[in-house]
Amino acid sequence: MIDFESFKAGMGAREQRRTLLQRDGRPFFVLISQQFLREDIELLCDTATAIRRLDRHVEGRDFLRSILRGYRIMNLFAQPSTRTAESFIAAADKLGASTRQVSDLRTSSFSKGESVEDAVRTLSSFFDAIVTRHQEDDFAARAAWALSSTGRAIPVISAGCGKSQHVTQSLLDIYTLRYSFADRDGVDGKDVVIIGDVARNRAARSLAYLLARFDRPRIHFVSPDAFTPDDALLRYLEAHEVETTLHSALGPLLRAQGDQIDAIYVTRLQQEWDRGNNGIPDAGDRGSAEDFVLKPEYRPLLRSDCVLMHPLPRVNELPAEWEDHPGFMVWRQVRNGMWIRAAVFASVFGSDGEIRSRAARLRLL
């Protein structure tokens, strides 16, 4: 068994990554965007579409609920997140799996002096997979590492880890982009604006890593000076031939090139990290400064087919006035989160092929 530092290093190395995170040719630990190749992404999106369409009819729903019948999934959420937790639970439910949620680690045996390894291993005795959200960047990876050494390893899916990555959020975002660009040759070669504290926004970072799997997209980052994209991300994008530009305000960018922009990904500033409370937000959020707000007055600068997205929750940065814009995809993102997470579960348990086949036979794919 390798130690945790080697496991982490292996996750960062292209050659070792898939050995550590895949089993039997499918994802086993779902931790970072970089682990997904272009063809993995396409298959996941097709699976999500199959599930979404099968869910429309009683027979399809019954079929879906048979897929993971008897499977048990643990949501281990140390950071509060009703939205993401419920999205995973709904996804599991659609496939017939039962879920349990542990939100407050203070009520768990961690508080009795137990190690993370013991706690995770104990939980793995009762469950077939663990979905975890944690304020520490490495928690999900550590859980995966601890389990991979036991005789009875189970999949670990990260639902957001510290400031590092939020891999399933980026999968739903790509799925939404792919859907939105279905008539425009897909995601390849598109101009995407990403607004926010990129250096510490795990959704933004994961999306950028995932965009690198597509053919020559351009990413325009708009971020406060203190939170511009980190070097590791920029190097990765460069290595994957993604053209990037950095901006410190949205207005000038849109005024100069608004009509070339295909999609704008707005995010909330991550002020909870400033308060030293472990990334747990509170009601004191004041919203974004105006340089990072998509103001209603920018509307004439954008094409009507420009896609507008936000991972939610939002404060002031994407005002309600945009809701009737033809490209406003925020509510679709929420639904897509459920579909792509169901696709991730199906893929992890090796049932995605069966789902796509059924959908194809019914001419739903």
Place this chain on the structure above:
Amino acid sequence: MIDFESFKAGMGAREQRRTLLQRDGRPFFVLISQQFLREDIELLCDTATAIRRLDRHVEGRDFLRSILRGYRIMNLFAQPSTRTAESFIAAADKLGASTRQVSDLRTSSFSKGESVEDAVRTLSSFFDAIVTRHQEDDFAARAAWALSSTGRAIPVISAGCGKSQHVTQSLLDIYTLRYSFADRDGVDGKDVVIIGDVARNRAARSLAYLLARFDRPRIHFVSPDAFTPDDALLRYLEAHEVETTLHSALGPLLRAQGDQIDAIYVTRLQQEWDRGNNGIPDAGDRGSAEDFVLKPEYRPLLRSDCVLMHPLPRVNELPAEWEDHPGFMVWRQVRNGMWIRAAVFASVFGSDGEIRSRAARLRLL
């Protein structure tokens, strides 16, 4: 789309109420007692009886669990209430729906500065109905209003809102009265005593509103001077030809007219509202003053068929000595809560007719 103030005003107006709260001839938003006509109430009670009787046999239980199979219901409970929450969850479970409970809004994205509208709309993406309890009088109505403007509205059922109404509690109370008076011509024309802080007791208020749908009942309110029935309620009762009398102590009323009383509805004084903690009770409850206690010594003043009810929890106002009285219906109320809530779910989703038909075919109705 109308604004919220117009929506609220419409709920108060007989002509608009059903347009706003009903869809396809059945309740879609279940918010206030006044929205139910006499025939609605009778149908709901018949549905509850059908469910109760079908549940007694394995085949009936399997049939019931097929009714809402694959449906997902969210219990959004900002005010703590194990009893009511579990009653709704058991009701959903009986019909095969799955439920999720969110109790602590601090762990939800509300705390990140999100609007109620965004939060409710997000949850609506994962669920087929929302059941909500909140310390604010208007919360459920506001959620219904927010959803009614979206392309994907889902039903909202109030499980108690502030000091205003607790509509499903009153439905179970009426169901219990109807059962108790089955051999005495039903609820019409009965004398009902309602004891408690009526002005701020949502269970008492909702029951009074619902009694107004029956033929000339008489209501005797016994309440502290500070919490006598509010004018809106009294006007409504007068308009519906309900005879009401007001009393400030129970003893004199029972000594004068005890043998005419058909039912006594005892409630706990709502002292939690006095402590400025948003209607969240604590252990400091001292119970009711003696004028509002149904003392064991009153027993000779009542008929043996007088019905005794309480919405629970109780402190001192309905002592254990009454439990062997033939009219003691408190535990039956608890069970009936589960049946009537299942009937509400069935009605909201348009499955109540199928349930009654099945029960009728099996000669259970």
Place this chain on the structure above:
Amino acid sequence: MIDFESFKAGMGAREQRRTLLQRDGRPFFVLISQQFLREDIELLCDTATAIRRLDRHVEGRDFLRSILRGYRIMNLFAQPSTRTAESFIAAADKLGASTRQVSDLRTSSFSKGESVEDAVRTLSSFFDAIVTRHQEDDFAARAAWALSSTGRAIPVISAGCGKSQHVTQSLLDIYTLRYSFADRDGVDGKDVVIIGDVARNRAARSLAYLLARFDRPRIHFVSPDAFTPDDALLRYLEAHEVETTLHSALGPLLRAQGDQIDAIYVTRLQQEWDRGNNGIPDAGDRGSAEDFVLKPEYRPLLRSDCVLMHPLPRVNELPAEWEDHPGFMVWRQVRNGMWIRAAVFASVFGSDGEIRSRAARLRLL
């Protein structure tokens, strides 16, 4: 109806115990180890094995999930315990029952001044069984007593009560010992070391009580002077012809008789009780003093077939170095907890015979 003191006294008297706790020849209230006779234990273990083996195949899993379909089980856990709670929930899930967890009694109606009797009786309206963990020694017994007087009693299963007993933990421990000694004539006549604060460790106490049902085992207690086994336990063991020895340090015992020891049951010192916080552990746990630690250096003193067990969570008392010892059964205990609790549910609801028959027909028993 008898009062609670008589109920408690009856639980302590061999002749009355089964009348109070059994119904229709099977356990109805599962509260203390002493209520199980040798043949009860053997049947429970056989049922657990049947469930464990049926669960390995799709058909077996589907059969198991039909056993308690439609049953609803309440986990009423006033003391935090993710591990035990999830074990019970997984067990119920395996048999198709649905479960609900109430962890924080402050959010329940207890806080409104309600009696335990009312609260438990209300919950019993929505559920088919209650599993309860509480910091008070008598809570489960009190709940059982309160329900036994109602017309609609439901089973109560203790999941750990104060410092007194943890009956299902001892059942899983015996099941693990029986499995481990399958080729060595079973549990009869074995030498078992029990390390810990025996006087206030409910797992250790319940195991000792249960061992007394076997033929002449020997128990070697190793405990701090302040928490040696209580007189009631020692008298019971003597009456059942269990040879006991008392020790204040592990090292000398193992050096003198290590090669005679068949099993070592290590437990965490129960320091949470020292802090006056109602048995709720916190992160301040410092672990055990060295006299109560199974040090890696003792390894040469033990036989390679010596069984090593721990109820978890552990701090320092059973170091990770032991994990590759052939007798290390800790992770098996965790899985066995799920199987034996499923067997308890099946037994309480009278479905255990059907399960064993099915397994026997498939040659799994």
